[in-house]
Amino acid sequence: MCRWLAYSGEPLRPATLVLDTQHSLVAQSLNSPLGAEPVNGDGFGLGWYSGDAGATGTPALFHSIEPAWNDQNLRELSRAIESPLFFSHVRAAAGPPIQQTNCHPFRYENWLFMHNGGLADFDAVKRDLTFAVDPSLYPHIKGTTDSEVLFHLALTLGLRDDPVAAMTKTIRMAEEVGHAHHVPFPVQGTFAVSDGTTLWAFRYSSQGRSRTLFHSADVATLQEMYPEVERLRAFGPHAHVVVSEPLNDLPGVFLEVPESTVAVLDGSGYHHRPFLAAD
Known part of the structure; x- marks a missing residue:
């Protein structure tokens, strides 16, 4: 349905990953071998924190309904800015219209959120889930996607205090509402959330067959594995990337996040935790 990447580490120009890798996000917008749809040309977005923003800073956003491969502004912007933490997303619309307010990532205060996947039969469950959003947050829903509703529902259920617990409640509610409307497998997706300091990446689907x-891997490990690869020297020791699919073909560079798992990335590295794993 979509492809996304998230970066955290030393300040980096987004173009290094979004444009310049072998299988960059822009390349995936044209040809996504592991995606549900090979072409993701229904808009894109970039969200980034400035170097001194930290957890309390408001991230900047750039959204466009142009195909990512055809937007000169994306090329200019992604080569001009540097950021220690940024999100980027290319969209394959699955029903909601192609418009800027439906482009990811979504923002609230210092939080960013993006999603690959969807809620099955969203038209059937949209009313119940939207009405569960806190009234103070409802005016901030600008678009018509299931992803934006899920984000604001997670904010309602405590995302700012405990992202893993809030996402657990959010997905459980989406599944309960879906089942009440006779939807057998309501939730599908991978989700990225950040407060500007920590990154949470969730992989889960009701069917147990989530998007990739x-x-x-750690940069030091990669530089030891591939000392001849000049490109790896562009990354600092704390650089990490979370992606819908690998950005190159080098074995061992990208490690698959297991099904029903949240990968938490903070200053000490990755920590995997079960997420809504079957009992």
């Missing part, structure tokens, strides 16, 4: 999700 990978994260990079």
Whole structure:
């Protein structure tokens, strides 16, 4: 349905990953071998924190309904800015219209959120889930996607205090509402959430067949594995990437995030935790 990447580490120009890798996000917008749809040309978005923003800073956003491969502004912007943490997303619309307010990532205060996947039969469950959003947050829903509703529902259920617990409640509610409307497998996707300091990447589906999700190995390990690869020297020791699918073909660079798992990335590296795993 979509493809996305998230970066955290030393300040980096987004173009390094979004444009310049072998299988960059822009390349995946034209040809996504592991995606549900090979072409993701229904808009894109970039969200980034400035170097001194930290957990309390408001991230900047750039959204466009142009195909990512055809937007000169994306090329200019992604080569001009540097950020220690940024999200990027290319969209394959699955029903909601192609418009800027439906482009990911979504923002609230210092939080960013993006999603690959969807809620099955969203038209049937949209009313119940939207009405569960806190009234103070409802005016911030600008578009018509299931992803934006899920984000604001997670905010309602405590995302700012405990992202894993809030996402657990959000997905459980989406499944309960879906089942009440006779939807057998309501939730599908990978989700990225950040407060500007920590990154949470979730992989889950009601059917147990989630969209793909990978994260990079530690840079020191990669530089030892591939000392001849000049490109790896562009990354600092704390650089990490979480992606819908690998950005290159080098074995061992990208590690698959297991089904029903949240990968938490903070200053000490990755920590995998079960997420809504079957009992």
